[in-house]
Amino acid sequence: xxxxxxxxxxxxxxxxxxxxxxxxxxxxxxxxxxxxxxxxxxxxxxxxxxxxxxxxxxxxxxxxxxxxxxxxxxxxxxxxxxxxxxxxxxxxxxxxxxxxxxxxxxxxxxxxxxx
Amino acid sequence: xxxxxxxxxxxxxxxxxxxxxxxxxxxxxxxxxxxxxxxxxxxxxxxxxxxxxxxxxxxxxxxxxxxxxxxxxxxxxxxxxxxxxxxxxxxxxxxxxxxxxxxxxxxxxxx
Numbered sequence: 408x409x410x411x412x413x414x415x416x417x418x419x420x421x422x423x424x425x426x427x428x429x430x431x432x433x434x435x436x437x438x439x440x441x442x443x444x445x446x447x448x449x450x451x452x453x454x455x456x457x458x459x460x461x462x463x464x465x466x467x468x469x470x471x472x473x474x475x476x477x478x479x480x481x482x483x484x485x486x487x488x489x490x491x492x493x494x495x496x497x498x499x500x501x502x503x504x505x506x507x508x509x510x511x512x513x514x515x516x517x518x519x520x521x522x
Numbered sequence: 523x524x525x526x527x528x529x530x531x532x533x534x535x536x537x538x539x540x541x542x543x544x545x546x547x548x549x550x551x552x553x554x555x556x557x558x559x560x561x562x563x564x565x566x567x568x569x570x571x572x573x574x575x576x577x578x579x580x581x582x583x584x585x586x587x588x589x590x591x592x593x594x595x596x597x598x599x600x601x602x603x604x605x606x607x608x609x610x611x612x613x614x615x616x617x618x619x620x621x622x623x624x625x626x627x628x629x630x631x632x633x
Contacts, residue, residue, distance in 0.1 A: 511621040515564030
């Protein structure tokens with residue numbers, strides 16, 4: 408099956424710094440990728456939809472200037488958490504839509520801890 | 523907004539017993555996927571079932587889909603302690619192609 412690689416798997420950063428998370432589709436081209444956020448013991452909430460070559464579409468309540476999404480190629484989308492604060496600590500996971508647009512494949516997630 | 527709702531929210535069983543989790547959704551789907559998530563870890567894909575399928579098996583896992591009731595179930599047979607995890611269903615609907623997750627079922631299997 409299709410593979411989506413997410414990097415890093417975990418990161419600890421200082422408050423005020425920025426962190427970039429990468430999401431790569433390894434064996435297929437993904438024009439559409441999704442970014443989710445998961446708080447402890449809760450479900451995954453969609454943050455934004457990332458389309459190759461265009462601006463991301465953010466869900467209501469998600470600050471686009473804080474969570475910068477770039478989808479510059481058909482195999483790579485990045486999420487940058489800018490000026491991170493402890494409340495941004497969470498589990499972030501990406502998903503890539505397969506070429507048939509009927510299957511989504513998920514990365515392994517990134518655990519961000521802001522200290 | 524969440525499309526799927528898992529039931530029960532928590533399930534505690536003894537090793538060797540079967541575990542059944544249900545997922546209900548609101549709108550028509552292209553497919554439905556079940557995932558497992560161990561505490562603090564990423565998602566592990568278990569099974570994908572398409573809207574024109576009614577049942578799929580994978581090892582000790584059995585997934586059913588009833589599109590008329592807009593529901594799916596995941597059955598884990600002969601459960602093991604290692605099956606302890608949270609289980610989520612994710613649906614993809616025809617219009618948006620966006621995977622939408624349910625709240626998940628937390629399964630604890632006691633050895």
